[in-house]
Amino acid sequence: MKRLLDAKGMEQALSQIAQRIAQDVPDRSKLRIVGVQRHGFYLAKSIAKTLNLLEQLGSLTINLYRDNLSEIGPQAKVTNVNLPFEVNNTHIVIVDDVFFTGRTIHKAVDALYECGMPETIRLAVLVSRAGFKKVPIEPEYVGLNLKETASDEVVKVKTADIDGVDEVLLVKKSEIML
8 A cells, every 4th residue: 555645645635636726717607616525525515615606516425336347347327416506607626535447437427418518627536547448538636646657546535525634545456455
């Protein structure tokens, strides 16, 4: 197990992401922040707080299901949409903890379009892993780019709200307790 970011590193990364979002979308009245549950929501909440946009914070819950796992692998499915705001003509930033294959974000974008027609949708992630992307989506805001990770490694983001500590770990799959 290797610690990639501690609490201070996470705070700095999220602050930099918030600053870049503020530069790209100066009209905050049209800016909406949507966190992907679980950890992505708490990262989104931190960004929204920095931007003074807590009233414009929403969430999506996207779970993996494993129908026909041997044939198609795990698939993402939106199971809950909590958007306490209008989506039409807004600038939405989806926030997730780790960008890996992009399948989760693909489903998040689909769910947003089912709710309305935003002017723009952008992606912010705390960690982006290179080399595993399955869909043509790229995060615009990244806290930490991991250029080289192995397929038997997992990036584990912990947040104080859920786990009692803010940190990002790189863990071998064999080290994860089931």
